[in-house]
Amino acid sequence: MQQASIHSKDRGGMVSQSPPFAVPIRYMTFGIVCFGIFAMDLAFQSHHLASGDPGAPALVALTHMLTLGSLLSFVMGAVYQLATVAFLIPIANVPLARINFWLYSLSLIGLFISMSLWWASGFLLFGGLAVVALFIYAIVMLRSLTQVKVKDVMWGFVVSAHVYLILAITLAIVLVSVDSGAMNALSPWMNQLIATHILLAAVGFFSFLLIGFSYKLLPMFTLAHGYQTKWHRWTLILAHSAMLFLLLGIWSSMILFSWFGLVAGVCVIVLQALSLKDMVRHRMRKKVEAPIHAVFYALAAGLLAIGLFSVASVTGGRQVSWKSVVTLYLLGWVTMTMMGFAYKIVPFLIWSKRYSHHKGPGKAPVIADLVNVSTSRPVFIGFALGVVTLTAGEIRMWLPLTVFGAILTAFAILLFCIQMFRVLDLKKLGKELSDHD
Ligand code: HEM
Numbered sequence: 001m002q003q004a005s006i007h008s009k010d011r012g013g014m015v016s017q018s019p020p021f022a023v024p025i026r027y028m029t030f031g032i033v034c035f036g037i038f039a040m041d042l043a044f045q046s047h048h049l050a051s052g053d054p055g056a057p058a059l060v061a062l063t064h065m066l067t068l069g070s071l072l073s074f075v076m077g078a079v080y081q082l083a084t085v086a087f088l089i090p091i092a093n094v095p096l097a098r099i100n101f102w103l104y105s106l107s108l109i110g111l112f113i114s115m116s117l118w119w120a121s122g123f124l125l126f127g128g129l130a131v132v133a134l135f136i137y138a139i140v141m142l143r144s145l146t147q148v149k150v151k152d153v154m155w156g157f158v159v160s161a162h163v164y165l166i167l168a169i170t171l172a173i174v175l176v177s178v179d180s181g182a183m184n185a186l187s188p189w190m191n192q193l194i195a196t197h198i199l200l201a202a203v204g205f206f207s208f209l210l211i212g213f214s215y216k217l218l219p220m221f222t223l224a225h226g227y228q229t230k231w232h233r234w235t236l237i238l239a240h241s242a243m244l245f246l247l248l249g250i251w252s253s254m255i256l257f258s259w260f261g262l263v264a265g266v267c268v269i270v271l272q273a274l275s276l277k278d279m280v281r282h283r284m285r286k287k288v289e290a291p292i293h294a295v296f297y298a299l300a301a302g303l304l305a306i307g308l309f310s311v312a313s314v315t316g317g318r319q320v321s322w323k324s325v326v327t328l329y330l331l332g333w334v335t336m337t338m339m340g341f342a343y344k345i346v347p348f349l350i351w352s353k354r355y356s357h358h359k360g361p362g363k364a365p366v367i368a369d370l371v372n373v374s375t376s377r378p379v380f381i382g383f384a385l386g387v388v389t390l391t392a393g394e395i396r397m398w399l400p401l402t403v404f405g406a407i408l409t410a411f412a413i414l415l416f417c418i419q420m421f422r423v424l425d426l427k428k429l430g431k432e433l434s435d436h437d
């Protein structure tokens with residue numbers, strides 16, 4: 001049996017190579033703020049979600065407030081922090097990573113407004129700037145990752161994720177150009193282009209990244225040692241195969257390729273579930289906490305999304321069915337996994353900054369004093385019920401169910417944001433960030 005253990009040199013989430021606190025926390029805080037805005041917009045737009053018009057400007061803007069505003073912002077901050085811990089490398093260009101935050105956040109706000117108003121010039125300007133900011137991020141990370149000495153499966157997942165991100169945003173600029181009328185010749189292929197963009201970004205980037213980092217984060221959060229790693233390499237090979245077959249399916253319209261891709265996707269999720277289960281079995285922590293349970297529910301949501309995708313491809317997939325697959329995949333699998341990890345990452349980062357060198361009188365708080373993770377249970381239950389109801393409402397195109405699901409999801413997200421803001425303590429954070437600049 002191959003053995004695995006956590007690195008002894010790191011202190012759970014902080015190493016000597018870690019970037020200054022202001023770099024990751026700014027991206028993560030912006031991500032949490034955007035998550036709250038997404039929740040309110042989701043409740044506000046819920047009546048559109050049942051109407052079967054996935055390309056409606058307000059919905060495209062809503063999708064990108066989730067994917068770019070909350071998920072990608074949070075991910076960028078988390079990756080700048082975790083890559084140094086997982087791979088024991090410094091970030092290649094910290095000043096650039098720091099400045100890029102402003103380019104990214106401003107372009108994101110402009111892009112959101114442009115998408116909502118379907119404003120062609122805004123699309124080109126802010127879409128272009130967002131793509132530049134994402135290129136900078138991906139290149140800084142890929143340059144950092146070349147310094148890694150032991151290029152294991154986790155490294156393979158994380159590098160692949162960033163390569164897929166570069167491909168996804170290259171395609172995004174083509175989509176922006178077609179939508180703004182600058183590249184009309186490509187409009188006959190718009191459906192394939194959008195499908196490829198979603199596949200590269202949602203599956204290629206987010207899923208590869210989450211699977212890769214979970215090989216480090218789950219053992220770190222459960223204190224697991226001696227678990228099996230023999231499935232990890234197969235998971236990576238199957239994940240790339242799924243991408244390849246799904247791409248062939250999109251561009252050749254041969255359903256057989258899509259089916260191969262789906263089978264490979266199911267195998268990836270099953271192997272991932274087995275790997276994570278084995279880590280949990282080898283844990284030293286007594287209790288399995290709610291955020292860790294959520295990571296498993298997220299895998300079930302991923303499986304359900306693949307099931308829905310299969311049904312949609314057999315039934316001819318009215319567009320609304322594809323939309324519900326994307327909703328379930330992005331919210332159920334990507335977002336829920338990230339929420340699970342956020343309950344562990346954010347408190348740790350704050351604790352390390354504020355209390356790890358505590359010298360003054362009195363006892364320093366421990367991480368559990370910053371957040372009681374059992375309070376995340378109602379968040380995950382509400383979120384899971386909301387997402388399932390929302391997806392069912394979208395499939396049935398039944399307005400009351402869709403609106404109910406969207407509002408329940410939005411409430412759960414807002415509760416999550418409130419809990420995160422309590423941990424961050426925005427007043428203290430504002431001072432810490434201004435001291436740093
Ligand atoms: C990397 C993360 C990204 C993800 C996960 C993502 C996801 C999606 C999804 C799911 C759609 C389908 C529309 C919908 O369901 O509402 C879409 C379409 C689109 N995305 Fe992205 N996207 C990402 C990045 C970007 C970026 C950086 C840009 C622009 C700079 C962009 C521009 C577009 C455009 C123009 C469309 C087509 C809208 C239409 O004509 O219907 N995306 N994206």
